[in-house]
Amino acid sequence: xxxxxxxxxxxxxxxxxxxxxxxxxxxxxxxxxxxxxxxxxxxxxxxxxxxxxxxxxxxxxxxxxxxxxxxxxxxxxxxxxxxxxxxxxxxxxxxxxxxxxxxxxxxxxxxxxxxxxxxxxxxxxxxxxxxxxxxxxxxxxxxxxxxxxxxxxxxxxxxxxxxxxxxxxxxxxxxxxxxxxxxxxxx
Amino acid sequence: xxxxxxxxxxxxxxxxxxxxxxxxxxxxxxxxxxxxxxxxxxxxxxxxxxxxxxxxxxxxxxxxxxxxxxxxxxxxxxxxxxxxxxxxxxxxxxxxxxxxxxxxxxxxxxxxxxxxxxxxxxxxxxxxxxxxxxxxxxxxxxxxxxxxxxxxxxxxxxxxxxxxxxxxxxxxxxxxxxxxxxxxxx
Numbered sequence: 001x002x003x004x005x006x007x008x009x010x011x012x013x014x015x016x017x018x019x020x021x022x023x024x025x026x027x028x029x030x031x032x033x034x035x036x037x038x039x040x041x042x043x044x045x046x047x048x049x050x051x052x053x054x055x056x057x058x059x060x061x062x063x064x065x066x067x068x069x070x071x072x073x074x075x076x077x078x079x080x081x082x083x084x085x086x087x088x089x090x091x092x093x094x095x096x097x098x099x100x101x102x103x104x105x106x107x108x109x110x111x112x113x114x115x116x117x118x119x120x121x122x123x124x125x126x127x128x129x130x131x132x133x134x135x136x137x138x139x140x141x142x143x144x145x146x147x148x149x150x151x152x153x154x155x156x157x158x159x160x161x162x163x164x165x166x167x168x169x170x171x172x173x174x175x176x177x178x179x180x181x182x183x184x185x186x187x
Numbered sequence: 188x189x190x191x192x193x194x195x196x197x198x199x200x201x202x203x204x205x206x207x208x209x210x211x212x213x214x215x216x217x218x219x220x221x222x223x224x225x226x227x228x229x230x231x232x233x234x235x236x237x238x239x240x241x242x243x244x245x246x247x248x249x250x251x252x253x254x255x256x257x258x259x260x261x262x263x264x265x266x267x268x269x270x271x272x273x274x275x276x277x278x279x280x281x282x283x284x285x286x287x288x289x290x291x292x293x294x295x296x297x298x299x300x301x302x303x304x305x306x307x308x309x310x311x312x313x314x315x316x317x318x319x320x321x322x323x324x325x326x327x328x329x330x331x332x333x334x335x336x337x338x339x340x341x342x343x344x345x346x347x348x349x350x351x352x353x354x355x356x357x358x359x360x361x362x363x364x365x366x367x368x369x370x371x372x373x
Contacts, residue, residue, distance in 0.1 A: 106293040140347035148335020161327030
C-alpha cells in the first residue's frame, strides 16, 4: 500500500540529512544550528533531535561516508593507481557527504578531526597493505595528494586540473601514487 | 620623535587587514561583515570603508599576497623541488594570508576566484617554465599537490603529515614535484 502523505519518516530523515550537509558545508560546523536545518526542511527542531540527537551526532551522520578501497596486498606497483582512483573519484565527485565534510573541516576543528579520523580508520589501513617502509611518510603524502585532488577538482573548481578527464587525471596521477606508496624511499 | 598615540593610520590599516584575514579565514567570505571586522579592531565600519572600500575590495586587499617563484627555465630537474618547496613553505608558514584565502576559497566562489587568480598569474606561469611538455596536466596536478599539502598539514592538521618535520616532508615531496613537472609524460 503506497503512502499518501507527502512525507514519510524515511523521506524526512533523508531531507534532514541533505539540509544538514548543505548547512555544514556552507556555514561550517560551529555556526550551523539544528533550528536552521529544521527550518530548511519545514519541521520542528525537536524532530531533528529525536531523529538524530545532538548537533554533533547529526554532523557525524550527515558526513559519514563510505570509501571502499580494495585490498592492495601484493598488488603490482603499476596497477595501484588504477585500483585506487576509481574509488576515490566515487567519493569526491559522487558523494555529497565527503564534500560537505571537507568544506566544514576547513573552518572547524571538530569537522577536521572527523575527517582525519576517517582517513586514519578507513584509508590508512588499506594503503598500509601496499607500503614497504616509512609508513607515516608515505601515508601522509598520499593523503595530501588525494585531498589536494579532491579540493582542486570538486571544491575550488575551474583550476586546470578540474578540466582533465578522469582518464587523463589517472594517467598523470599514477606515477605519483606509485612513487609515494611503493617507490624508492628518497635519500 | 616617537608617535605617542596608541594608533596611527598605517597601524590601523594593518590591524584591519589582520582582523579581516582572521574573519575571512574563520567564517568565509559571505558571512564576514565589515561591521564585525571593524568591531574586532575597535573602529567604526565607516573607517574600514574609507580605507578599503567594499567588502570585496577589503577581501582583495586582505588576501593579496605575492609568492615569489623564480624562472625555472634550464634548471636541473633534480634541483626543481629544492628551489620551489622552500618558497611554498614560506607562503604557508610565514604569513596568514594564504591560509585565510585557502579556507575562505573552500566555501566561497568569490574567494575561490581570488585563489585561482593567484594560481593563474603567479604560480602557473613560473611552473610552466620548468615543464618540457603537457603544461596543463603538469601544472594542474602540481597545483593540486601543493593545495593538498597546505590543506592537510596546516588546516586539517592531519596527524601523519602535521607531525613530519619540514626536512622530512621536503624529502618525500621532492620526487613528486620532480615527476609532475619534469618527469617522463605517462
